[in-house]
Amino acid sequence: MKRREFVKKAAILTAGSAAMPYLLPSGRLFAKTNTPLAEHVVYVIFGGGLRQQDSILQRYLADSQDFAAEGNLLHNILEGAPPTSKIAYGIGEGGTQPIPKILSRTIQKQGTIFAEMRAISGGHYGGLNSLVTGSGVAGQGLKVRPINPTVFEYARRFGGFKATDTWFIGNSIGNSLPLLNSSNHPDFGLPYGANFFAPNITFGSDGYATLQNAKIYHPQEELEPMYKMKNFLDNSFNIKKGDMPGIKNTDDERTKIKEFISNTFIRQAAGQLPMPPVGGGDGSTMGYAAEILRVFKPKLLVVNMSGIDGCHSNFTGYIQAMHRADHALGFLWNYIETQIPEMSGKTIMCFVPECGRNQDHNPIMDANDWYGYDHGDANSLRVFGGMVGPNVPSNLMVGNEANPIGKVTDFNLTIAQILGYKSEVQSAGLIDPQAKSLFDRI
Amino acid sequence: MPIFKLAVFSLVVFFFIQCTKEKIITNYEVVETPSYGDNLNKDKDKTNIEFHSILTTNLFQKPSSINELTRTDRVIQSCGDKTLINEVIISNYMNTSFVKLPTRKFMIDSTEKFITDTYIRFFIRRPTEAEKTWFINFINANKANPNFRPELVYTSFSASDEYMFY
Numbered sequence: 001m002k003r004r005e006f007v008k009k010a011a012i013l014t015a016g017s018a019a020m021p022y023l024l025p026s027g028r029l030f031a032k033t034n035t036p037l038a039e040h041v042v043y044v045i046f047g048g049g050l051r052q053q054d055s056i057l058q059r060y061l062a063d064s065q066d067f068a069a070e071g072n073l074l075h076n077i078l079e080g081a082p083p084t085s086k087i088a089y090g091i092g093e094g095g096t097q098p099i100p101k102i103l104s105r106t107i108q109k110q111g112t113i114f115a116e117m118r119a120i121s122g123g124h125y126g127g128l129n130s131l132v133t134g135s136g137v138a139g140q141g142l143k144v145r146p147i148n149p150t151v152f153e154y155a156r157r158f159g160g161f162k163a164t165d166t167w168f169i170g171n172s173i174g175n176s177l178p179l180l181n182s183s184n185h186p187d188f189g190l191p192y193g194a195n196f197f198a199p200n201i202t203f204g205s206d207g208y209a210t211l212q213n214a215k216i217y218h219p220q221e222e223l224e225p226m227y228k229m230k231n232f233l234d235n236s237f238n239i240k241k242g243d244m245p246g247i248k249n250t251d252d253e254r255t256k257i258k259e260f261i262s263n264t265f266i267r268q269a270a271g272q273l274p275m276p277p278v279g280g281g282d283g284s285t286m287g288y289a290a291e292i293l294r295v296f297k298p299k300l301l302v303v304n305m306s307g308i309d310g311c312h313s314n315f316t317g318y319i320q321a322m323h324r325a326d327h328a329l330g331f332l333w334n335y336i337e338t339q340i341p342e343m344s345g346k347t348i349m350c351f352v353p354e355c356g357r358n359q360d361h362n363p364i365m366d367a368n369d370w371y372g373y374d375h376g377d378a379n380s381l382r383v384f385g386g387m388v389g390p391n392v393p394s395n396l397m398v399g400n401e402a403n404p405i406g407k408v409t410d411f412n413l414t415i416a417q418i419l420g421y422k423s424e425v426q427s428a429g430l431i432d433p434q435a436k437s438l439f440d441r442i
Numbered sequence: 443m444p445i446f447k448l449a450v451f452s453l454v455v456f457f458f459i460q461c462t463k464e465k466i467i468t469n470y471e472v473v474e475t476p477s478y479g480d481n482l483n484k485d486k487d488k489t490n491i492e493f494h495s496i497l498t499t500n501l502f503q504k505p506s507s508i509n510e511l512t513r514t515d516r517v518i519q520s521c522g523d524k525t526l527i528n529e530v531i532i533s534n535y536m537n538t539s540f541v542k543l544p545t546r547k548f549m550i551d552s553t554e555k556f557i558t559d560t561y562i563r564f565f566i567r568r569p570t571e572a573e574k575t576w577f578i579n580f581i582n583a584n585k586a587n588p589n590f591r592p593e594l595v596y597t598s599f600s601a602s603d604e605y606m607f608y
Binding site: 163168170173178181193194195196197198199201202206207209210211212213214215217218221222225226227228229230232233234236237239245246247248249254257258261 | 514517521524527531536538573597604
């Protein structure tokens with residue numbers, strides 16, 4: 001080869017290798033478009049409909065039951081003195097004992113709170129959809145997957161994460177919750193969906209009766225030939241993408257999840273699962289979420305709570321559930337920071353409810369003669385959210401009652417920025433056009 | 443005149459040709475059609491309850507109670523990877539003493555029949571020649587592995603995509 005020809009070819013090759021996309025070890029085509037702010041995201045849907053007046057505005061009974069008792073029920077999240085009278089939000093008979101605080105510094109002190117945000121929908125499923133998709137579409141039907149991609153699909157497609165890197169933990173199988181781990185969008189969908197558990201069922205009495213006796217097969221001598229046969233059979237049957245009944249894990253991931261299921265029953269029987277000191281309901285869901293974080297150390301985990309929705313008919317139960325949800329959230333953050341070294345200091349936790357609750361009460365009174373609250377009016381679009389972790393400004397309160405800042409749809413783009421693929425999500429053009437990363441709102 | 447005679451003759455011939463004695467059919471013949479279909483038309487996915495009702499009937503030779511099916515349905519809904527959770531449920535079934543499986547000896551000694559029977563049992567169709575050949579080779583290659591049992595073959599069929607459709 002002549003020298004001139006060699007130099008020419010070498011120059012073309014060098015230029016080509018710099019300009020052409022290449023596959024990264026994670027399987028993604030391009031390098032991330034922004035520097036990640038953290039390695040992991042835990043996104044807590046503080047769900048069920050949280051009334052702004054009773055939570056962040058700390059008006060307790062003053063703005064709901066016309067009784068002069070104000071104070072903070074969310075002492076792990078927010079700064080503020082607790083109520084001094086009519087204590088009914090705690091545990092024990094009559095709820096008179098507040099649950100001891102878990103965090104030595106509140107989330108407000110450690111991170112940033114957006115005091116007055118706007119929800120997209122005053123209903124549960126529309127609200128949950130807006131949280132997981134970042135889309136402003138409020139007319140999402142029940143019993144169908146979201147029409148726009150979820151935060152999981154963006155993470156897996158643009159972040160290059162595998163299925164066990166993304167988890168959605170639901171508190172039940174009602175309200176179409178199991179459908180929120182993936183959209184049915186033709187460019188995304190189940191191939192990019194997240195793993196889902198409703199652990200109170202998977203590991204509850206139903207799951208125990210159905211799964212607990214499962215055999216543990218030998219990985220090489222039994223599972224390997226079994227998967228080879230199954231893969232052969234699946235390759236012979238061309239299933240259409242739209243007909244996939246669920247997400248797909250790789251063989252290695254399936255083995256790991258099966259071990260997880262088996263070990264969870266064992267650890268449950270031995271009382272070794274990490275549960276909040278005051279468990280049950282949402283607390284139990286958060287405990288299982290902590291167990292998944294401990295084992296899989298996922299890049300993105302979304303967990304849903306909904307105990308506070310009892311407010312429709314039981315205001316006392318609602319304030320107790322709100323206090324317990326704060327306890328569960330404090331437990332989860334504390335567990336990440338103190339018990340999972342691989343995630344400690346590398347995780348940003350975001351939280352927000354899917355909707356608020358009405359301005360005016362309904363006619364239903366509970367045992368304390370306190371009125372219930374539904375959701376659906378303009379007041380139920382008022383919510384607060386927050387985030388905490390590395391690169392999140394600490395002790396910062398953004399916005400207030402007179403100056404709303406941020407929308408619930410911002411969280412999707414915020415997570416994309418945290419994990420490093422913000423511009424790809426924006427370019428896909430399927431999120432709320434008014435959505436911004438919360439880091440850009442600060 | 444000759445034309446008239448010809449016309450009469452033709453009419454008589456036509457009359458005898460047209461009028462034949464009606465045959466009484468006493469024997470019906472069978473048109474040869476394959477009893478088992480292929481996998482091309484399986485485009486409807488079974489519901490969780492349909493899937494497990496059919497599966498338990500296959501494995502235990504008796505149907506599950508509606509309570510068991512409802513419970514199983516809830517558990518399947520509680521997991522995002524349906525294939526995975528089905529595998530766990532199947533292995534749970536395999537861990538009971540009621541499951542009815544062919545012997546390993548039958549699988550090794552009568553491999554072709556074992557494969558055909560398994561395809562018919564789970565997929566309601568015969569294997570293609572390519573499928574049969576693949577499985578014969580695979581079973582022969584795994585003869586030396588004492589842990590390779592019909593249970594694993596049955597599990598792979600039960601957990602396959604094709605078994606989830608009809």
